[in-house]
Amino acid sequence: MVGVIKIFQRLRYMKRMGLTHVDTRHEIHKIERHQDLEHYKDIIYQCGKCGTCRTVYQDADWAAVCPSGEFRKFESYYLGGKNLLTWGLTSGKLKWTEHLASIFYSCTVCMACLQQCQIPEIHTYAVEWLMAMREEAVKQGYGPMPEQKLYTEHTMVENNPYMEKHGDRLNWLPSHIKQTPDAKTAYYVGCTSSYREQNVAVATAEILNSLQVDFRIHPNESCCGSPVYMTGQTEKAKKIAEENVKMFKDAGIEKIITSCAGCYRTWKDTYPNKFGLNHGIEVKHLPEFLLDKLKNGELNFSKEFNMKITYHDPCHIGRHMGIYKPPRQVLEKIPGLELLEMKRNRHNAWCCGSGGGVRSAFKDLSAFAANERIEEAKETTAEAIVSCCPFCLNQFKANIKNNEIQALDLSEIVKQII
Amino acid sequence: MIDSKIIVELENVVGKKYVSDQPEIQFLYHYDFVTAEPEGICDISIMPNSAEEVQEIVKLANKHKIPVVPWVSGINFGSIATPRKGGIVVDLRRLNRVLEVNEDDMYAVIEGGTTWADLQGYLEKNHPGLRAGITWSPPGTGIVPSCLCYGMFDLGMLGGSGAEFINGLEVVLGSGDLVKVGSCSLSNYWYGRQPLPDLAGLFIGWEGSTGIVTKAAIKLWPKMPFREDFAALGLTIDKGVPVMLKLSKAGLGICDLVIVNFGWGSSVQELNEKNIAKDAKEANMPDFVGLITTQAYTEKQHEAQCEAIKEICKEGNLRVLSAQEGAEVITPPPMQLWGCWNFSRGGGGQWVGTYCSTRDIVKFYNLAREICLKHEKIPQFYSRILFGGHYVVARTNINFNKNNPEEIKTTRALLKEIHEEVQQLGGVVMYKPPKWAVQTYKNRTLPATTELIEKIKKLLDPNNIMNPGQGIGDD
Amino acid sequence: MNNNEIVSELENIVGEQFVSDKPEETFLYHYDFITAEPEGKCDIVIMPKTAEEVQEIVKIANKFKIPLVPWVSGINFGSTATPLKGGIVVDLRRLNRVLEVNEDDMYALIEGGTTWAGLQAYLGKNHPNLMAGVTFSPPGTGVVASCLCYGMFNLGMLGGTGAEFINGLEVVLGSGDLVRVGSCSLSDYWYGRQPLPDLAGLFIGWEGSTGIVTKAAIKLWPKLPFRKDFVLMGNTFDMGIPVLLKLSKAGLGICDIFVFSYNWIQAAIGAYEKKVPLNPLKDNLPVFISGVTTQAYTEKQHEAQCEAIETISKEGGLTEAPQGISLDILPYQAWGAWNFSRGGGGEWIGSYCSTREIIKYYKLARETALKHGHTSQFYSRLLFGGHYCVSRFNINFNKNDPEEIESARIILKEIHEEVSSLDGVVMYKAPKWAHEVYEEKIYPATYELMKKIKNLLDPNKVMNPGHGWGD
Amino acid sequence: MAKKKRVSYIRGKGVSKLRLAYENHEVERHQNIEHYKDIVYQCGKCGTCRTVYKDAYWSRICPSGEFGQFEAYFLGGKNLLSWAVTSDKLKWSEDLAKIFYHCSVCLACTQQCQIPEIHHYAGEWLMAMREEAVRLGFGPMPEQARYTEHINKEHNPYMEKHEDRTNWLPSHIKQSPDAKIAYFVGCTTSYREQNVAIATAEILNSLQIEFKILKDERCCGSPVYMTGQAEKAKKIAEENVKMFKDEGIEKIITSCAGCYRTLKETYPKKFGLDHGIEVIHMPKFLLDMVNSGELKFNKEINMKITYHDPCHIGRHMGIYEPPRKVLNKIPGIELVEMDRNRHNAWCCGSGGGVRSAFKDLSTFAADERIEEAKGTSAEAIVSCCPFCLNQFKTHIKDNEIKAFDIAELARKAI
Structure with missing residues (x-):
């Protein structure tokens, strides 16, 4: 009997909601990272294109989570589609084309999709083949996108x-x-x-x-x-x-x-x-x-900062690096500041739409993503959307209309109250 | 072969962005990636944004006599949205709005492509006092197809199969006509299928072969202030099922009753089939897990109901664990069932999922179990008791490595063996059945009924363009 | 038409005893004797004993292209079993067996002519722990007919309209083919309409114009050990209806909720319309009288549920009927409905509608009735956990007085017109004149589809012509 | 709200009984069919007359209808046929007469009907229709005409000689030759x-008791x-x-x-013969004697019996309890009830001229009652009507159950 209970232990119960949460057991499904496509072939094909990657499944609002998919709608633009296109390619069912490459580049690599997937290896490692596919596209001459090529050349100089x-x-x-x-x-x-x-x-x-x-x-x-x-x-x-x-x-x-x-x-x-x-x-x-x-007492916020704000998790520190709490903890220490959460936050945060080369190559997708996030921020009644990534900040500023909400970097606030 | 002129005509209907004949887009519509059933071909996929657009598409398809396959998520264990004969896949993803929630009559009017996630999100935000069901399928599956195909969810004890939650439909027939059925056919209220002739059945159980549903009203239920979820554990399924049946008829505020076995319970963990005991008996583990959800309006009622549930379980020698008392229990959905198709670490899964008499649950399980064990597969079983105990769904899953053609083949043989075995119990009929199962039912069905089915199909879809090769009315 | 030839062919099927073209027998099939709706003509009446016999009869009707009217009790307020175009009335009285009760899946397999009395009798004797519904209609009305026409009964909160109690059907189509729909089409179990295509709807709501149902499985429900029937009274409908709606959504083991107007109760207990207050509201009488039935498995649950019902009704300003006065729970003979004005005639506007419209429905109908000097006889039943409801308003008249019939019909139409101004109010078991209204309102393509279905199932238009849809 | 008191409630069952407001709906009796025309037409042929509606088992109740099947053979049908002839929608015919004669006038149907005037008085027009049939030459049935002729000659319907009566x-x-009390034996007995x-x-x-048997009893x-x-x-x-x-x-x-x-009802009420003679039925007489202590049952009769209510004292006269009370006083007797009893009793099928004119119907009714009696596991079916007794004896097969008159048992117990 104890054994059974142990088996079921991984399902967490949310009071009154009847919701469960599956804790995935990373350790038993560890795979090597940064490998080439062939390496991931079988793992990828665990995907059944079930569509869980599209939704904040375990959260109250069951919100959409993938900017790329929501914008283009076709399954190819969601993780499930990309998984199976990858499999199709590695199994010889599909060939490299410009369009295939453009599908993989129509993605900010924000990794929100991964967070939703319940298949452990995909949940944890899908980004590996998303990146491997881009590398392969470059190898085959289908990537990067022209705008990206342009900025790369500039960067090299x-x-x-x-x-x-x-x-x-x-x-x-x-x-x-x-x-x-x-x-x-x-x-x-x-x-x-x-x-x-x-x-x-x-x-x-x-x-x-x-x-x-x-x-x-x-x-x-x-x-x-x-x-x-x-x-x-x-x-x-x-x-x-x-x-x-x-x-x-x-x-x-x-x-x-x-x-x-x-x-x-x-x-x-x-x-x-x-x-x-x-x-x-x-x-x-x-x-x-x-x-x-703040913790060792070297920093003290002496001034008040009276503002209702909401915090936007940048993908590159959030899902990419697992940093969700520190920026919030800093913000919470600021006197007068009221921190409101958007429905989608932390590992379920909706991407601002600027990363992964999308802002330069796919402006429409980028603007779509930004606007959705800005709307969500406005819904919280916050006066400002605060992040700690200048790329997010710039994206918001570029897309906020009529000053409906402000966009600030964490540093800008802190600066004012020291 | 598809004429490129058609693409242009279709683009005129929905705009360029939402039509595609590119292989990278079509590939994903060719087949069901969970079952690895034989693939079809999607020549064109299109995403209409309104019922009128759907109508235009169907009219074009009729004009050119090319197949039309309605599609929402495209995954199901019967592979019934696979375009067997090519043609246009009408992906309803953009028809996913929740148009209205009537709190008084407790229904939601949704578009044909609305997913469980869409509705769930909408309700949580705007109508937190009401519940839609929650399925065991992924959140991206479509509500309407799920209901039309007799899927079921965690309100099954209150309202029956998904089909019974349908209050009305707006449908584009295979002929291109747009009809409304239910009270909505002559009013703005979608309160029910009565009192005109109930035409909803022309689209229920047909696997999309009679029309494309563009709107539907789905019953919602009130969320009660008190709720408890129990797990009841017992050594064998034989022991547990009678207790569950007793509970189903005791009216204890129970809105969901599910039976799962050890194998199933193990599979929803991220366990590998190879690493655990094949059979609960062998491992001396309890094979029976019953999941019971009860709701109540007052605390006293809640207490009384919980007590009675526990009492009945104890009398039946089951061990009861409640969710409130400890976190160590399995609880109701949303519960992601990737285990169903990843248990054998190959990402493939298929089932024999059937409706049957409550009398046959235990026999169904024992027959399926023996075959599984014979083939060294862990029997994975679940059953849901529906509509106050009036009928049940029983289901056995088999997992396989999708990348291994050999394993796919043996799995399919195994599934057919199970299907054949359980047929000896009268009334065991698969829902969302794959074509091979449809054929066996067709042979068994009263010939005049089959003929009627074929006539209806012909009436609604005269050019036989709707999801050809699927459904029961097709040749 | 040569009746003799047909009669002798029919006699070959069922035997002489069960065919008649004698006026003394056929007279009683000419029309509905409650509504006094215009009469039709029954040329021949026949009583088959088996589905095969029904099939033979339908084939003969097709051969001679003469109408066929399926019939069980032949009374209903829409007069839907009146042979408007003559022909053969197929009285299913002998097809009245309860063939099987499955206690596990809780259904009864009955023949097409089984009456509520027949089913109750069978269950009472053999399966005392199961309940079939009990209707407000007389015991001799047909279970199948009632379910096919969206009738409802005292399990409505659990299972919805009668149609929703149907697990499967065996039907002789207008074409003479015998089909089965539901799980019974390929097994001996009649546990449900799933999982094949659900064809039951081809016969539900059609008023016998698509086929003759020879067998049906009807859901039963368990009888729980504890039960209480509340009578809750209030001064007005505005006050009472919200309480009932709240109760309907509180899941308190409630299997039935309905409300009567004061005058309905008076009608039901045999009072005379002319001797009771026309407008009880004026006399400060409790106009709103409702019945709530709750069931429970344990005593504690029962207590808790009763307490909650009491609390909710008290909060809403309703009072429980004083000790000793308890409203009749079913079976409840509603002869008052057609004898209240001491003339034995009654007709109704009975509609399905949104729960939002009950009060408005009542008020509109009430005003119209009062204007014409009639009392307000109203009832409403909440169905399927509060998902929808039936509302009904009765008008009585002296059947022997053609003028009164005429004026009653005018009032009924006026009420119908009034309440039809509320969206979604649609009569069930509707008489032909109401059909015509709906045929104009209904979505045209839907109506086209109905016609096609009708044509498919009954190519020679022999089934209950002049009734149903698509005719 | 006082009106609601007429409604009673059976706990736990949710089954109810509707008590009727008799007083409000009094109708003149023994009139011709024209008189009842409007009352009859209150009937909507709703079919309640076919079923013991308020009872747990919802049993069927009308031998004529259950046998004839067509609605015409149930009360509802007969009501509306009566209305039809009085409204010129239908003409008198042999077939029409036959329908009205195809009935044992047991009145079980009227007990079920919930329309007060029909509930209480339907017997009136059932009889008025027969009278009308006779008037128009369509009645009685040939067999009935024959026994009537015989009665006129030999004072009994059994084709026996008057002189053999005693x-x-x-x-x-x-x-006692001078007794003022007569034992009226009747033809059947x-x-x-x-x-x-005996x-x-x-x-x-x-x-x-000082009594005599009339020498010229007829x-x-x-x-x-x-x-x-009439x-x-x-x-x-x-x-x-x-x-x-x-005498x-x-x-x-x-x-x-x-x-x-x-003697008690028809003579004075129908024929206007206020004879002033006290008429008492044997069970009632026995009950009086038991109550006054003059009669004691000393012997045990160890038998499980069921009591069949004869229509002519039951529904026709409202006597249900005295025979039961007498039976209950007999030591050793165990009285078990049939599902349909008292005002809902199923007729034995012999009355109203049916046994002579419609043997098949009569047999059908008797067999159903015998089966019902057997269902109680009683050893005997006991009645207090020799016509019922004779009917049962004729139809009981293989002695599956015995049939007795209450007098026979009382005699043994004394």
Whole structure:
């Protein structure tokens, strides 16, 4: 009898709802990551295209979760479809085409779909073949998408995907920011903050100053390679990564603080785990860093910030890295601030629609995703949508109409109340 | 072969974005990826956004005499949405709006492609006092097809099979005509199928071979303030079933009664079939798990009902665990059943799922179990008691590795063997049956009834374009 | 038409004793003696004993192209079994056996002519723990006919309209073919209409115009150990209806909920319309009188349910009837419905409608009746856990007085017109004149489909012509 | 709300009985068919008359209808046929007459009907229709005409000689020539069920009742009256009353239910013969004696029996309890009831001229009652009507059950 109870133990009961939650047992279904398609063939075909990947199945509102699928509607654009197209390809039932590639690129790789799937290997690892398919597309000459190719070429020359000059990268830096020339800590600004959301860079630098952290900004800071890597151009991205690691090692950097979710994931996860670059540099995302400071008492919020806000989980720190709590914990410590949750939050958060090369290659899909998220944020009655990823921030700002809601980065708020 | 002119005509109906004949899009409509039943061909897929568009599509299909396959999720264990004879798959994904919820008459008017997720989400947000059923199928399955195909959900004790939840339909017939059946045919209320002639049956149980349902009203039920879910454990199915049947007739506020066996219970975990005992008996594990959900309006009523349920279980020598008392019990849906098709770590699953008399549950199980064990498969069984105990669904699942043609073949043989065995019990009939099962029923059905079915089919779909090769009225 | 030839062919089928073209026998089939709706003509009446005999009869009717009217009791307020175009009345009185009761799946397999009395008698003797419904209609009305025409009974809260109690049918089509629909079409079990195509609807709501049902399985329900029947009274319908609707959704083991107007009760107990208050509201009498039946498995559950019912009704301002006064729960003979004005005539506007419309329905009908000097005889029953309801308003008249018949019919039509202004109010067992109204309102393609179905099942239009749909 | 008190409720069953408001609906009796025209047409042929509606088993109740099947043979049909002839929608015919004669006038149908006037008075037009049939030459049935002729000559319908009437009388029976009390034996008892006559006479002797049997006792006229020949029956009645008066009779005890009803009810109410003679039916007489202590049952009769209510004292006269009470006083007797009893009793099928004119119907009715009696597991079916008794004896096969008159049992128990 005890055995049976144990078997059923994994199903959690939500009071009065009759809802259950299946805890998947990662450990018994571990598979190797970052392999090529052939490797995943059988695992993929566990998929029955049942459609669970489309919905926040275990949550109260059973909301849609996949921007790509909801926008294009055809099954091909959901995870189930992509799984089976992958299988179709590896089984010789389908051939590579431009259209097939475009399906795989019509995706922000936000991974919300994975979170819903109840088949353990797919739940945990589907992103592996989503990326492997992009890599394969590149190999076959079907990827990346033209716009992505364009920014990649630019990145290889000017170290940013924004068609800006490398020489203008530090234009945002005001004179009052105090850097420590031989600091072992670097503030890694990232392309978006350097060129587009400079407020974030300024705020972050000011916060670091006010906390009297010894830091510096690498004068030759370059793109981390994320936009290149995420579009399947692994070889190119690896080259960028190697150069970056060398540059920071040479500069004696031991710790990187970044305000960018994409840079964070790339440095912390992609460099070592995908590219095998065990750089040994500690990588901290700003909210995490702030939380540490709050905990050890070095940081205190003395001023009030009276605003109702909602927090948007950036995919690159949320589902990609599992960081959901720290930004919220920081926000909750701010006096006067009222944090409201959107229906879809944490691992079920709806993507802002900018990542994975989508914003440059599929503007309609990107705008569709952003608008849905903005509407959802508005429904909470929050005055501002707060994130901790400059790419999300920029996306929201670009898509919010008539100032119906504000968009802020976490750093911008913190800056005001220190 | 499909004329490319048709694509243009179809694009004129729904816009370019929602028509496709690209292989990367069509591939996913070729067959049911859970069962790995033989594949068909989807030549064109199209996503209409209104009943009028559906009508236009069906008219075009009639004009060109090409098949039309209605589709929502396209997965089901009978592979009945597989386009056997090519043609146009009408994917109803965009027809997924919840148009109205009538709290007084407790129904939801939904479009033909509305999924359980769509409705569930809508209700949670806007009508938290009402419940739609929750199925064991994935959230993306369609409500309307599920009801039309006698699927069932966790309100089955109150209202019967899904078909019995249908209050009315709006349908585009195979002929292209759009009809409404039920009270909606002459009013804005969709309160029921009465009192005009009840034409809903022309679309219920037909597997999409008579028309495409564009709207339906589905009964909802009130959510009561008190609820409890029990698991009752017993050594054998023989022991447990009579207790469940007794409960079904005791009117204890029970809205759902389910029986699952050890194999099934194990499969919904992420366990691998190969790593666990083949048979509960052998492992000295309880084979019987009954799941009981009761609702009540007042606390005292709730207590009384819970007490009586426990008492009846205890009298029947079952061990009862309640959800409130401990978290260590299985609870009602949503429960994702990937285990059903991933238990043998191959992502393939198929069932013999049947309606039958309450008298035959135990016999059904024992017959199926023996065959499974003979073929060294873990018997995976569940049964749901419906409509106050008036009838039941019994189901045996078999898993296989979908990538292994050999295993697919042996599984299919095994399924047919089970199906054949359980036929010795009168009245055991598969729902959502695959074509091979349909054929056996056709042979057994009173010839005049079969003839009538064929005539109706012909009447509603004169050019035989609706989901050809599926359903019972087809040649 | 040469009756003799047909009669002798018919006699060959069922024997001389059970065929008649004598006026003394056929007279009683000419029309519905309650409504005094226009009469038809029964040329020949026949009483088959088996489905095979029914088949033979239908074949003969097709051969001679003469109408056939299936008949059990032949009374209903829509006069739907009146042979408007002459022909053969097939009286199913001898097809009245209870063939099987399946206690496990809880259904009774009965023949097409089985009456409520026949079924009750059988269950009372052989299966005392199971309940069939009990209707407000006389005991001699047919179970199958009643279910096929959306009649309803005192298990309505559990199972809906009579139609929803049908598990399967054996039918002789208008064409003479014998079909079975439901699980019985391929097994000996009649447990349900699933899982093959559900063809039962080809015969439900058609008023016998598509075929003659020779067998049917009807759902039964368990009789639980504890039961209470509440009589809850209130001053007005505005007050009472919301309470009943609330109860209908509270799942308190309730198997029946209905409401009567004060005058209905008076009619039912044999009072004389002219001697009772026309408008009891004015005399401060409780106009709203309802019945609620609850069942339970244990005493504690029973107590809890009763308490909750009491609380809800008290909160809603209803009072329980004083001790000693308990409203009759079924069986309940409603002769008052047609004898209230001491003339033995009654007709109704009985409709299905949204639960939203009950009060409005009552008020509209009431005003019309009062205007014409009639009392308000109203009842409504909530069905299937509160998902829909039936509302009904009766008008009585002296059947022997043609003028009164005429004026009653005018009032009825006026009431019908009034209540039809409420969306979704549709008569069941509707007389021909009401059909005509619906035929105009109904979605045209749906009506076309009905005609096609009718034509498919009854190609020679021999089945109950002048009634049903698509005729 | 006082009106609702008429409604009673059976706990736990949800089954109810509707008590009728008799007083409100009084109708003149013994009128011609024209008189009842409107009342008859209150009938909607709803079919309630076919079923013991308010009882648990919802049994069928009308022998004529169940046998004839067509609606015409049930009360509803007869009501509407009556209306039809009075409204010129139908003409009198042999077939019409036959339908009305195809009925034992047991009145079980009327008990079921819920329309007050029909409930109480349907017997009136059933009889009025027979009278009308006779008037128009369509009635009575040939067999009935034959026995009527015989009665007019030999004063009994059994084709026996009048002079043989007292052949049953054993010598030990003691009569008192001047007695003011007469034991009215009746034709059936005199010629067919002579045991009943003997037992009755012996009981009277043992109770030391001074009585006599009329030397010239004749048929009471019931078979003539019941077949619609009111004029002829009235003549018989007048002769009988004259004879009673001439003999100085003040009280009549009879063991026959039919004679009882005729003498007590039909003579004064229908024929206007207010004879002033007390008429008492044997069971009632026995009950009085038991109650007053004059009669004691000393012997045990160990037998399970069931009691059959004769229509002529039951529904026709409202006597249901006295026979049961007497039976219950007999030591050893276990009385079990049939499903259909008292006002819902199924007729034995002999009355109303049916046994002579419609043998098949008569047999059908008897067989159904015998089966019902057997269903109770009783050893005997007991009645207090020699006509019922004779009917049962004729139809019981292989002695599956016995049939007794209450007098026979009482005699044994004394």
